[in-house]
Amino acid sequence: MKLLESAIKTEATPEDCAREVLDVVPAIMQAIRAGLREHRSVDLSVPQLRALSFIDLSTAASLSELAEHIGLTLPSMSKMIDGLVERGLITRSEDPQDRRRVVLCLTSAGRESVEMAQAATRAAMAERVAHLGQEQRAAVMEAMDALRPLFRRQG
Amino acid sequence: MKLLESAIKTEATPEDCAREVLDVVPAIMQAIRAGLREHRSVDLSVPQLRALSFIDLSTAASLSELAEHIGLTLPSMSKMIDGLVERGLITRSEDPQDRRRVVLCLTSAGRESVEMAQAATRAAMAERVAHLGQEQRAAVMEAMDALRPLFRRQG
DNA sequence: TATTGTTATACTCTATAACTATA
DNA sequence: TATAGTTATAGAGTATAACAATA
Numbered sequence: 181m182k183l184l185e186s187a188i189k190t191e192a193t194p195e196d197c198a199r200e201v202l203d204v205v206p207a208i209m210q211a212i213r214a215g216l217r218e219h220r221s222v223d224l225s226v227p228q229l230r231a232l233s234f235i236d237l238s239t240a241a242s243l244s245e246l247a248e249h250i251g252l253t254l255p256s257m258s259k260m261i262d263g264l265v266e267r268g269l270i271t272r273s274e275d276p277q278d279r280r281r282v283v284l285c286l287t288s289a290g291r292e293s294v295e296m297a298q299a300a301t302r303a304a305m306a307e308r309v310a311h312l313g314q315e316q317r318a319a320v321m322e323a324m325d326a327l328r329p330l331f332r333r334q335g
Numbered sequence: 336m337k338l339l340e341s342a343i344k345t346e347a348t349p350e351d352c353a354r355e356v357l358d359v360v361p362a363i364m365q366a367i368r369a370g371l372r373e374h375r376s377v378d379l380s381v382p383q384l385r386a387l388s389f390i391d392l393s394t395a396a397s398l399s400e401l402a403e404h405i406g407l408t409l410p411s412m413s414k415m416i417d418g419l420v421e422r423g424l425i426t427r428s429e430d431p432q433d434r435r436r437v438v439l440c441l442t443s444a445g446r447e448s449v450e451m452a453q454a455a456t457r458a459a460m461a462e463r464v465a466h467l468g469q470e471q472r473a474a475v476m477e478a479m480d481a482l483r484p485l486f487r488r489q490g
Numbered sequence: 491t492a493t494t495g496t497t498a499t500a501c502t503c504t505a506t507a508a509c510t511a512t513a
Numbered sequence: 514t515a516t517a518g519t520t521a522t523a524g525a526g527t528a529t530a531a532c533a534a535t536a
Contacts, residue, residue, distance in 0.1 A: 192472040198460035200479035201363065202453075206381060207486040208356065209364045210406045225502080226361060243518065251365045256504050258519060263502090280512045280517040298357075305353035308485045316481040317347040323478035324355035326471040330463045331362040380525080398495065411527050413496060418525090435494040435535045 201327075215304040222297045227252070229301075231260060232294040235270060235284050242275070243282045269293055356482075370459040377452045382407070384456075386415060387449040390425060390439050397430070398437045424448055 213226055224232070227250055234249050235241050247257035261284065264270045269290035275281035286294065309317065368381055379387070382405055389404050390396050402412035416439065419425045424445035430436035441449065464472065 191469065192476045194461040194465040194467075194472065195457065197464040197467075197472050197475050198457045200476055201460055201464070202367065202456055204479045204483050204486070205360055205363050205367070206385060208360050208482060211486050212357065212360070214406065227503080230361060244516090251369065252503090253505060254518065255506080255520080260503080262519095278513070278517085282518070301357055302350060302353045305356055306349040309352040309356070310349040311485060312349075312352075312481050314347070316477070317349065317352050319474050319477040319481060320352050321347045321355055322471070322474040324352075324359045326467050326474060327363060328359050330466060331359070331366050382526080399493090407526090408528060409495065410497080410529080415526080417496095433494085433536070437495070 211308070212301060212305070215301055216297065219297070219300045222293070222300060224293065224297050228260065228264065229294065229297050231257075231264070232269065232286065232290060233298070236286055236291065236294055240275070240283045240285070243284065246284060264290070366463070367456060367460070370456055371452065374452070374455045377448070377455060379448065379452050383415065383419065384449065384452050386412075386419070387424065387441065387445060388453070391441055391446065391449055395430070395438045395440070398439065401439065419445070 209226075216222060216224060216226060216229065230250055231246060234246055238245070243254065243257055243261065246261075247254050250257065252260070261270065261272060265272050268287055271285050271287060273283050273285075275283050309320070312320070364381075371377060371379060371381060371384065385405055386401060389401055393400070398409065398412055398416065401416075402409050405412065407415070416425065416427060420427050423442055426440050426442060428438050428440075430438045464475070467475070
């Protein structure tokens with residue numbers, strides 16, 4: 181019966197999965213980037229948007245935490261933050277408890293930016309995904325839920 | 336009954352899907368990049384590897400076709416190719432049928448590189464995906480198959 | 491005249507190394 | 514002495530604009 185089953189519905193080995201993910205994920209990523217770039221009103225790169233989203237969700241994020249989450253080195257993160265502070269999207273201040281640390285917060289302009297950018301990317305993505313049937317969308321949801329913990333940074 | 340069903344198993348709207356994809360895909364991408372970077376023997380960026388893979392599969396790829404597939408502008412693509420030619424991974428020659436066009440081919444070193452890089456990234460990805468159950472892997476396969484055509488470049 | 495590709499130029503992203511300040 | 518972050522510097526990646534060659 182096991183044999184029969186695997187003959188009908190090819191069993192998904194980890195290698196099969198890996199191949200598929202490596203084929204499809206970069207293409208999706210590229211579409212996200214392109215969509216973000218098209219939206220002239222937004223002007224945020226994917227890492228910048230991820231950083232703002234993280235700061236938005238976390239209370240009093242430090243630079244190290246952010247760098248860990250985004251997957252950048254500390255100097256690279258620091259430099260990105262330079263730009264976002266200059267553009268008035270976030271504030272960078274000293275942590276009074278430990279003055280080595282930095283506390284990052286969104287400004288209201290930053291919150292507005294992140295919301296616009298998220299809405300735009302989500303709308304563009306939703307438009308594509310709307311072509312799928314209900315069952316396929318369910319599979320996407322299940323797949324993303326399954327994959328998320330495998331690629332988690334920062335608990 | 337529709338109500339009951341959606342109460343038990345929340346219906347996946349396109350917006351839900353979009354949110355999930357936008358949350359998870361960048362994290363996966365980052366892991367791919369990091370994995371590639373760690374492999375000191377490889378030294379290829381994700382776009383470079385995609386380019387080499389495309390050249391590998393297509394016979395006599397032109398620059399425009401490649402740029403379209405990778406999602407880069409022609410000048411950017413040309414510059415990337417400069418580097419890959421310099422490193423001896425591909426050859427760039429004139430198309431005798433239409434001398435405006437360029438024909439790109441892998442060298443044997445290039446084929447070796449692409450195979451090593453693919454094996455390495457696939458192994459790293461497979462290792463992660465191996466933590467999933469059979470059903471989850473099936474969902475991943477189904478999701479990727481469903482998403483692929485939505486993000487296809489170049490028919 | 492349209493198509494294919496290259497050159498010139500500039501800006502963003504990211505890294506490593508060396509440094510400063512606080513704990 | 515260890516940790517958090519910044520500055521200095523350099524290299525890769527990408528874009529737009531202007532150009533050259535071929536069809």
